[in-house]
Amino acid sequence: MSKLLIINPGSTSTKIGIFDGNTEVASHTLRHEASVIGSFHSVIDQYEWRIEEIKKVLADQGEALDSFDAYVGRGGLLKPIKSGTYRVNEAMLADLKKSIKGEHASNLGAMIAQGLATEYGKEAFIADPVVVDEMEDLARISGNSQFEKVSIFHALNQKAVAKRYAKENHLNYNELNLIVVHLGGGISVGAHKNGKVVDVNNALNGEGPFSPERSGTLPAADLVEISFSGKYTKGEILKMITGKGGFVSYLGTNDAREVENRAEAGDVEAKKIYDAMGYQVAKEVGSLAPVLMGKVDAILLTGGIAYSKMMVNFIKERVEFIAPVVVYPGEDELLALAEAANRVLSGEEEAIVYE
Numbered sequence: 001m002s003k004l005l006i007i008n009p010g011s012t013s014t015k016i017g018i019f020d021g022n023t024e025v026a027s028h029t030l031r032h033e034a035s036v037i038g039s040f041h042s043v044i045d046q047y048e049w050r051i052e053e054i055k056k057v058l059a060d061q062g063e064a065l066d067s068f069d070a071y072v073g074r075g076g077l078l079k080p081i082k083s084g085t086y087r088v089n090e091a092m093l094a095d096l097k098k099s100i101k102g103e104h105a106s107n108l109g110a111m112i113a114q115g116l117a118t119e120y121g122k123e124a125f126i127a128d129p130v131v132v133d134e135m136e137d138l139a140r141i142s143g144n145s146q147f148e149k150v151s152i153f154h155a156l157n158q159k160a161v162a163k164r165y166a167k168e169n170h171l172n173y174n175e176l177n178l179i180v181v182h183l184g185g186g187i188s189v190g191a192h193k194n195g196k197v198v199d200v201n202n203a204l205n206g207e208g209p210f211s212p213e214r215s216g217t218l219p220a221a222d223l224v225e226i227s228f229s230g231k232y233t234k235g236e237i238l239k240m241i242t243g244k245g246g247f248v249s250y251l252g253t254n255d256a257r258e259v260e261n262r263a264e265a266g267d268v269e270a271k272k273i274y275d276a277m278g279y280q281v282a283k284e285v286g287s288l289a290p291v292l293m294g295k296v297d298a299i300l301l302t303g304g305i306a307y308s309k310m311m312v313n314f315i316k317e318r319v320e321f322i323a324p325v326v327v328y329p330g331e332d333e334l335l336a337l338a339e340a341a342n343r344v345l346s347g348e349e350e351a352i353v354y355e
């Protein structure tokens with residue numbers, strides 16, 4: 001049985017798991033405030049800080065860093081690739097260091113896993129990175145020949161909970177039509193048709209509902225106006241879309257719990273913005289029903305904000321006319337990463353080579 005360290009960097013958190021085979025021995029979630037994340041110039045600049053935070057957690061747990069057989073990270077913004085387990089290699093690290101597809105905390109997953117694997121002479125893996133691409137051709141058309149829609153979303157957790165739903169109901173994921181909503185620091189809403197995510201909003205770069213730290217779809221012409229107003233740098237505009245959008249822009253926090261507490265305490269603005277996010281999520285779910293020809297087996301709500309009864313109920317009452325709503329609060333990402341690495345380590349599956 002392999003002992004694994006799982007490293008899952010998100011936009012508002014770092015989640016750490018210690019697994020013995022597919023059994024979780026311990027897990028820990030570090031939540032990061034918007035002001036802390038915002039103090040770094042780039043995601044790569046967070047490398048040392050995140051690794052130190054991970055080391056502190058392991059030290060507290062009395063776990064030696066060299067006691068693991070392999071290190072498994074969440075996969076980041078690579079070239080569009082198929083679902084599966086990948087061994088971290090030089091081509092992957094080079095693309096991540098160049099940020100070929102942009103910046104997101106998940107880029108650090110492979111880097112941290114490889115950093116530790118190199119230090120201790122072990123192996124490093126990623127699985128189902130945020131760029132898993134199963135989109136149908138029609139979903140790629142943006143409306144202007146200069147732009148193409150791309151698949152960037154919570155692939156790991158969306159697929160993990162969809163497979164969990166199938167298993168729990170003795171159904172086959174490859175025969176189901178599901179709409180899966182991940183409610184995290186970013187929000188993605190995906191149409192799963194027969195085991196493939198055929199359409200999904202680009203959860204990172206200005207598409208879909210707004211989220212705790214992202215603006216989602218913005219009025220395009222107004223965005224052009226502000227970009228050429230001379231008041232902001234390109235970097236500042238990009239941060240408005242990702243990092244300083246959504247709750248951060250309206251309310252100064254990326255913490256949905258704080259927004260909910262403020263709303264419950266009578267803060268009218270907090271309530272309006274919280275509800276507006278649910279409203280946009282419900283609209284996005286509705287937009288995917290025609291993709292599945294109206295034949296939706298279930299709508300699955302997951303991610304950190306799916307712990308919120310207030311948010312879940314708000315969305316549920318607007319979309320359950322489409323299909324039954326099933327809630328999986330949090331995420332299955334740590335287990336999904338452990339299982340993915342174990343399939344390779346046990347010889348059940350070959351790791352895919354990233355090129």
Ligand SMILES: Nc1ncnc2c1ncn2[C@@H]1O[C@H](COP(=O)(O)OP(=O)(O)O)[C@@H](O)[C@H]1O
Nearest residue numbers: 010011012013184185255256257304305307308
């Ligand atoms: N119990 C809870 N109720 C409401 N929101 C929560 C709860 N726990 C976490 N969240 C919110 O979920 C969001 C983070 O979700 P998560 O899936 O952990 O994201 P990420 O991986 O993007 O960092 C944060 O806004 C956090 O405040």
Ligand SMILES: CCCC(=O)OP(=O)(O)O
Nearest residue numbers: 010011153184185186204
């Ligand atoms: C890059 C898409 C996945 C994403 O948004 O993850 P977080 O919610 O962890 O930021």
